[in-house]
Every structure is written in structure tokens, then in C-alpha cells.
Amino acid sequence: MTALLEFKGVSASVGERILLEGIEFEVSRGEVVGLVGRNGVGKTTLMRIASAIQLPSSGLVRVEGVDIDTFTRRALARRIALVPQDLHVPFPFRVGELVLMGRAPHQPLLGLESEADQALALEALDRLGIRDLVDREITTLSGGERQLVLFARALVQEPDLLLLDEPTAFLDLRHRVDVLREVRAFAKSGRGALVVSHDLSLACRTCDRIVLLGEGGIVAEGRPGEVMTPETLRRAFEIEAEIFSAPDGQLVIVPRIADTD
Amino acid sequence: MKRLSLGRMVVVLGTLSVILFAITIFALATGPSEVGFTDVADLLLGGEGESLDPAVRDIVLRIRLPRVILGLLVGGALASAGAVFQALLRNPLADPYVLGVSGGAALAGISVLALGSVFAVPTQSVPIAAFVGGLIATGLLYWVSGGRGRSSSTSLLLTGVVFNAFASAGIVFLASLAGFFDGSRIFLWLIGHLSAVEIDAAGIVAASVLLGLTTACVLSRSLNLLALGDETAAQLGVPVEAHRRWLLVATSLMVGAAVAVSGLIGFVGLIVPHSLRLVIGSDHRLLIPATALTGAGFLVLSDTLARTALDGRELPVGAVTALVGGPLFIYLLRRAQARGPIA
Numbered sequence: 346m347t348a349l350l351e352f353k354g355v356s357a358s359v360g361e362r363i364l365l366e367g368i369e370f371e372v373s374r375g376e377v378v379g380l381v382g383r384n385g386v387g388k389t390t391l392m393r394i395a396s397a398i399q400l401p402s403s404g405l406v407r408v409e410g411v412d413i414d415t416f417t418r419r420a421l422a423r424r425i426a427l428v429p430q431d432l433h434v435p436f437p438f439r440v441g442e443l444v445l446m447g448r449a450p451h452q453p454l455l456g457l458e459s460e461a462d463q464a465l466a467l468e469a470l471d472r473l474g475i476r477d478l479v480d481r482e483i484t485t486l487s488g489g490e491r492q493l494v495l496f497a498r499a500l501v502q503e504p505d506l507l508l509l510d511e512p513t514a515f516l517d518l519r520h521r522v523d524v525l526r527e528v529r530a531f532a533k534s535g536r537g538a539l540v541v542s543h544d545l546s547l548a549c550r551t552c553d554r555i556v557l558l559g560e561g562g563i564v565a566e567g568r569p570g571e572v573m574t575p576e577t578l579r580r581a582f583e584i585e586a587e588i589f590s591a592p593d594g595q596l597v598i599v600p601r602i603a604d605t606d
Numbered sequence: 607m608k609r610l611s612l613g614r615m616v617v618v619l620g621t622l623s624v625i626l627f628a629i630t631i632f633a634l635a636t637g638p639s640e641v642g643f644t645d646v647a648d649l650l651l652g653g654e655g656e657s658l659d660p661a662v663r664d665i666v667l668r669i670r671l672p673r674v675i676l677g678l679l680v681g682g683a684l685a686s687a688g689a690v691f692q693a694l695l696r697n698p699l700a701d702p703y704v705l706g707v708s709g710g711a712a713l714a715g716i717s718v719l720a721l722g723s724v725f726a727v728p729t730q731s732v733p734i735a736a737f738v739g740g741l742i743a744t745g746l747l748y749w750v751s752g753g754r755g756r757s758s759s760t761s762l763l764l765t766g767v768v769f770n771a772f773a774s775a776g777i778v779f780l781a782s783l784a785g786f787f788d789g790s791r792i793f794l795w796l797i798g799h800l801s802a803v804e805i806d807a808a809g810i811v812a813a814s815v816l817l818g819l820t821t822a823c824v825l826s827r828s829l830n831l832l833a834l835g836d837e838t839a840a841q842l843g844v845p846v847e848a849h850r851r852w853l854l855v856a857t858s859l860m861v862g863a864a865v866a867v868s869g870l871i872g873f874v875g876l877i878v879p880h881s882l883r884l885v886i887g888s889d890h891r892l893l894i895p896a897t898a899l900t901g902a903g904f905l906v907l908s909d910t911l912a913r914t915a916l917d918g919r920e921l922p923v924g925a926v927t928a929l930v931g932g933p934l935f936i937y938l939l940r941r942a943q944a945r946g947p948i949a
Contacts, residue, residue, distance in 0.1 A: 393837075396840075398840060417845070418840055418843050418845050419845075422842050422843030425841075426841070427841050429837075429838070432838065433696075433835070434833075435697060435698060435833065436692075436693075436833055437883065437888055438830075438887075438888045439608065439887065441608060441609070442608075442610075442887070442888070442889055446830060446831060446834075449830075449831060449843055449844070450842060450843030452827075454825075455824065456827075457609075457615075458609055458610070463607060479607045480607065502842070
């Protein structure tokens with residue numbers, strides 16, 4: 346089966362600086378893949394490349410086996426949705442309006458949203474427990490609420506692949522669980538997700554596979570148990586960490602903090 | 607959940623059209639020669655106006671009507687161009703006058719007028735020159751602001767101030783060179799007015815405004831998405847570069863046409879979209895046509911005030927809009943600053 350998203354020998358640079366080289370991994374249907382690594386290592390850059398906002402300096406990116414730059418913006422938007430870290434909205438759009446904008450790639454140029462579109466938006470808001478925000482102005486929301494709205498918009502976009510750039514950074518524990526549950530359900534329905542996360546334990550719980558990025562490229566890739574070792578974490582983060590198994594068999598990762606005295 | 611339905615669009619745009627029609631009748635009936643509202647409405651709806659004194663009928667049809675028609679076109683053009691600029695630049699302070707786009711259009715327009723007095727260039731080419739001038743100013747604005755569609759208010763406003771100062775200086779310089787020693791004409795051009803309407807330009811002005819407005823309406827959903835930023839718009843399927851280019855050409859067309867017949871009328875593009883957003887929301891599919899209708903009515907009303915308030919002496923309409931728009935601008939700037947550095 347062709348992968349939903351495939352990176353093949355991808356290099357990326359920011360300005361003159363080469364950030365990543367020889368990146369190779371795939372996201373297949375039914376799978377949640379985690380993208381983990383230090384700040385500034387190029388996770389967001391990879392997300393931008395995966396949504397054709399930025400071109401790789403070399404290498405290939407394929408979406409369902411087809412070169413990403415052969416898609417029109419519209420065709421790509423029907424396949425891939427990105428949830429950004431945050432969004433600055435200069436006008437007082439209402440939450441409902443913003444979520445319905447996810448339908449844009451499915452509508453003709455002059456179309457208005459239908460009843461069915463509205464039902465889809467309300468269902469997404471319901472699942473994330475924020476239906477009561479629907480008529481609020483987006484400019485009055487907190488960072489966490491805004492993040493949930495952006496996630497709802499991505500669901501309404503009905504893509505095959507979700508790209509989530511730290512989807513839970515501003516969220517409380519309950520909403521983290523909500524979002525990650527939705528991501529799992531999304532993948533289970535035969536679609537896929539690529540998730541950037543700084544919470545290693547939650548990433549281990551959510552992801553089928555993890556791509557651990559270090560300076561310049563991939564440090565390790567595979568099942569969470571294979572990727573998360575003291576050795577790989579030392580190479581990727583320059584930290585010492587303890588890795589435990591929780592009673593349910595999931596990994597818990599706790600960094601060691603050296604005493605200063 | 608408030609969804610933008612066809613029914614809601616019909617109700618809002620229908621109501622605004624009725625208000626606009628009433629304003630038009632009021633403007634045509636108001637002036638030194640009193641005319642009844644019903645007589646004017648009858649004339650407008652195709653009646654012969656037999657009940658009217660022929661001299662009064664002439665005043666309404668030959669003096670007031672051309673001025674009102676151009677007022678409608680100019681007001682609609684400036685207001686909707688303002689709304690488009692605000693979405694594209696992601697800044698509620700954007701306005702063709704404040705940004706200096708009107709200044710660029712005016713400078714190009716006056717160049718052709720100045721040349722015209724020497725080389726017999728037809729006055730119909732003034733709107734075309736103004737369109738090109740507006741386009742160049744818009745291009746420069748994008749270039750200065752970094753081109754990526756998100757720029758700080760400070761850099762935008764500074765650019766606008768410099769453009770306007772440069773354009774005003776250029777206008778005065780060219781006008782002096784060409785021997786337009788009638789200072790009051792230059793003054794009227796700089797502050798914006800509808801009093802020396804040249805009806806032979808009405809056709810090209812109407813065509814430009816309608817073409818620009820249609821383009822903006824067709825691309826209005828893209829405006830919603832572009833208002834969220836270029837990257838978000840692209841991720842939601844908008845061909846960003848192409849749509850932005852079309853929208854910038856459309857606004858330059860509208861601003862060029864407006865400036866060519868009325869000079870530098872300011873703040874219409876600021877006042878109208880801002881007030882409307884408070885009432886009907888931010889969805890550009892409704893906002894753009896509603897802004898055009900409201901802008902048309904606002905300018906005609908302002909012009910009626912300008913030509914009647916001082917009892918016999920006329921104010922340029924640009925003075926009225928600036929008196930309303932200046933304080934609003936300061937208020938919006940203050941609020942934007944209170945919200946944070948990027949707004």
C-alpha cells in the first residue's frame with residue numbers, strides 16, 4: 346500500500362543554514378507518527394515541507410505516491426490539513442465561521458456552507474467539548490481554546506492526513522487527552538497523522554511510531570519502545586533520562602536533573 | 607450557530623439597497639432649489655416629472671444626478687477597496703488614502719492632466735493613468751512591507767505617510783509646471799471633492815469600479831482565508847499569489863477610477879468596513895458587497911452635507927470624511943496598540 350506521506354532523502358535549509366539532511370520516513374494509513382526533537386531542530390520546517398508551504402532544498406516528498414508539487418493547492422488541501430501552533434486573527438471572526446473555513450477546499454468558488462457543513466462543524470466542536478464557544482469571537486479566546494478551534498477546523502477539512510504542530514502545547518490535561526483520543530480515532534478510521542510533541546510520555550502513548558530528530562537528521566525511528574532509550578535521548582536532547590514502564594505497559598520518560606551543589 | 611446563508615445575504619444587502627435608494631432620493635432633492643421626495647423618486651423610476659418646473663427638473667437631472675452617480679461610484683469603490691486592503695494586509699487600519707495608494711493614483715492622474723494641457727492628451731485617459739499609479743503605489747507598499755502580507759502597523763503607516771507627502775509634493779510641482787496657477791483647483795484635488803464632476807469620464811469610471819468590485823466579490827472567500835495569513839490560506843486551498851495579484855489589480859482599478867474623478871478623499875475605506883464589521887460580522891462574502899453599498903451611501907450623504915451645510919458655500923467632501931475618519935483612525939490605532947505589538 347502506498348504511504349500517505351513519504352519523505353525521501355529530504356534536506357531542508359533555513360536561509361543559508363542547512364537544518365536537516367537525508368530525512369526518510371513515511372506515514373501510512375491507520376498510523377499516528379510522532380515527530381520528536383529539540384527546539385530548532387527542524388520539526389516545524391518538516392511540517393511546512395509536508396504541507397507544501399516550503400520546498401525541500403533536495404529530496405522528494407510524495408503524497409499517496411505522487412510528487413507533492415504536482416497537486417494544486419486545493420487538491421492538496423483536501424488531502425492534508427495542518428493544525429498550527431497558534432494563529433493571529435486580526436478580525437473578530439466567530440468560532441463557527443473559522444471552523445467552517447475548513448470546508449473551503451471542498452466548495453466551489455462562490456459557494457456558501459450547507460446544512461451538512463454546519464453539522465460537520467458542530468460535531469467537531471462537540472467532540473472536543475467546545476460547542477459552547479461557537480458564537481464567541483475568536484479574538485476573545487485563550488491560547489488553549491484557540492488551539493482546540495484550529496484542531497476542529499482541521500477535522501472539518503476532512504483530510505486523509507493530519508499534521509499537528511504541538512497540538513497540545515497550551516492545553517490542560519483533560520483537553521490533551523481529548524485531542525490525542527481524536528487523533529487516534531482519526532488514524533483508526535484508515536487515515537493518518539503526523540504529530541510534533543514535546544511531551545515524550547504522551548507521544549509514546551499516542552504514536553505507533555516515533556521519529557526522533559537530532560542535530561542534522563534522524564537519530565532513531567521505530568516503535569516507541571525501540572526509539573526511546575537513554576542513549577538516543579542523550580544524543581537527541583543531550584540529557585540523561587529514566588525510562589519506566591507504567592502498569593499498563595506504556596513508557597514513561599522522566600529526565601534527570603543534575604543537582605548543582 | 608450563525609451561518610452565512612443566502613437568505614441572510616439577501617436580507618442584509620436588500621436592506622442596504624433600500625437605504626441607499628432613500629439616500630439617493632434625499633441627495634437629489636436637497637439643495638438650494640427644493641424638490642419634493644416623491645417627484646425625485648418618480649423621476650428616478652422613469653417618470654417624466656411633468657409636475658416639476660422644467661428648470662428644477664434640469665437642476666436635478668443635469669447638475670445633481672451626475673454628481674450623485676459619481677458619489678455612489680467613488681464611495682463604493684473607496685470603501686470596498688479599504689475592506690480588501692485590510693484583509694490582504696491583515697490590518698484593520700488599512701485604507702487606500704492612509705496607505706498612500708490614492709496618493710500614487712492622484713500623482714499619476716495629475717501627470718496626465720499636466721501633460722494633457724501641453725500635448726492634448728484626452729481626459730478619458732486620466733482614470734487609466736490613475737489606475738497605473740495606484741498599482742505602482744500598491745506594489746511599492748508590498749515591497750516595503752516585506753511582501754509576505756503581514757506587516758506591522760508602524761511600517762505600513764509610515765510608508766503611507768511618506769507616499770502621501772511625496773505624492774502631494776509631486777502634484778503641486780507638476781501643477782505649477784503645467785501652469786495650473788489656480789491654487790484652489792489643486793487644493794480641491796488634494797483634499798478630495800465631487801464638485802467639478804466631469805461626466806465624460808463616468809463610463810470608464812463605472813466600468814472600472816464594477817469590474818474591480820466583481821473581482822473582489824468573486825474572490826471574497828479567499829479574502830476570508832487570506833485574512834488569516836498566507837500560509838493558512840495556502841493550507842486551506844487558496845492559490846495565494848494568483849488571488850492576491852487579482853485582488854490588488856482590482857483595488858487599484860477601483861481606487862484609480864475614484865481618484866481620477868474626485869482627488870484624494872480619505873478615510874472612507876476605514877470608516878465603512880469598520881462600522882459594518884460591528885453590525886454584520888467579518889465574513890467578506892457579505893462584507894464586500896455590503897461595504898460597497900454602504901460606502902456609496904456614506905459618500906453621497908457626506909457630499910450632500912458638504913454642499914448644503916455652509917448655506918451657499920461648498921465644503922469639499924474630503925473635508926467631511928476626514929473630520930469623521932481622523933478621530934476614528936486614532937481610536938483604532940490606540941486600540942490596536944493596546945492589544946499588542948503585531949496588531
